[in-house]
Amino acid sequence: MSRFITFEGVDGAGKSTHLAWFADALRGRGLDVVVTREPGGTRLGEQLREMVLNQPMGMGTEALLMFASRIEHVEQVIRPALLSGKCVISDRFTDASFAYQGGGRGMEWERLRELEQWVGIRPDLTLFFDVPIEVARMRLSNNVALDRFEKEEGEFFERVRAGYHRRVTEDPSRFEVIDAAQSLDEVKRQLASIAGNIG
Numbered sequence: 374m375s376r377f378i379t380f381e382g383v384d385g386a387g388k389s390t391h392l393a394w395f396a397d398a399l400r401g402r403g404l405d406v407v408v409t410r411e412p413g414g415t416r417l418g419e420q421l422r423e424m425v426l427n428q429p430m431g432m433g434t435e436a437l438l439m440f441a442s443r444i445e446h447v448e449q450v451i452r453p454a455l456l457s458g459k460c461v462i463s464d465r466f467t468d469a470s471f472a473y474q475g476g477g478r479g480m481e482w483e484r485l486r487e488l489e490q491w492v493g494i495r496p497d498l499t500l501f502f503d504v505p506i507e508v509a510r511m512r513l514s515n516n517v518a519l520d521r522f523e524k525e526e527g528e529f530f531e532r533v534r535a536g537y538h539r540r541v542t543e544d545p546s547r548f549e550v551i552d553a554a555q556s557l558d559e560v561k562r563q564l565a566s567i568a569g570n571i572g
């Protein structure tokens with residue numbers, strides 16, 4: 374059964390760790406799973422990622438590069454995989470643009486909605502790893518090399534988190550909200566039960 378699943382959360386929520394585990398759980402259920410990420414996911418997308426994470430730029434450029442990477446990703450990777458019956462899990466997708474560029478940077482929600490129309494597809498299911506910003510910041514403090522977003526202030530991340538909450542409110546049936554402040558084992562238990570309903 375083809376399905377498009379995305380993982381979202383503020384930096385430091387722990388989503389990437391859980392993503393690998395979740396993908397294996399789905400494989401264990403016999404699904405053919407493609408794991409990918411944004412920005413990135415294609416050769417060109419990875420080059421755009423390098424730029425957008427490290428070079429200073431204005432808010433509009435940042436948003437358009439995120440969407441450029443996304444449109445390439447949908448055309449080259451996501452849509453073909455779904456059409457061939459695979460399950461696709463992406464580490465971030467359009468919700469991240471609403472949260473970071475909309476919530477964090479203050480870009481108009483309506484403008485982002487227009488870009489979303491252009492992308493054309495929405496995930497069937499989004500796992501949102503929600504965590505208080507102090508906890509996320511503490512986890513990030515172990516990282517040596519921080520990118521342009523990770524270097525932002527706590528206030529920025531509060532706005533990003535609020536952006537995610539707004540997305541959840543706008544389309545609640547698509548989301549599973551996971552309390553990422555829990556222990557890894559607790560989160561895994563929750564993920565196992567979600568995986569059990571897929572396929």
Ligand code: TYD
Pocket residue numbers: 384389411412439464465466467469470471473474522523
């Ligand atoms: P992230 O997914 O956290 O990767 P890593 O785990 O390697 O740090 O990093 C991607 C960063 O890009 C993250 O800070 C959020 C940001 N981002 C946006 O601002 N807008 C977007 O649309 C996407 C996809 C990501």
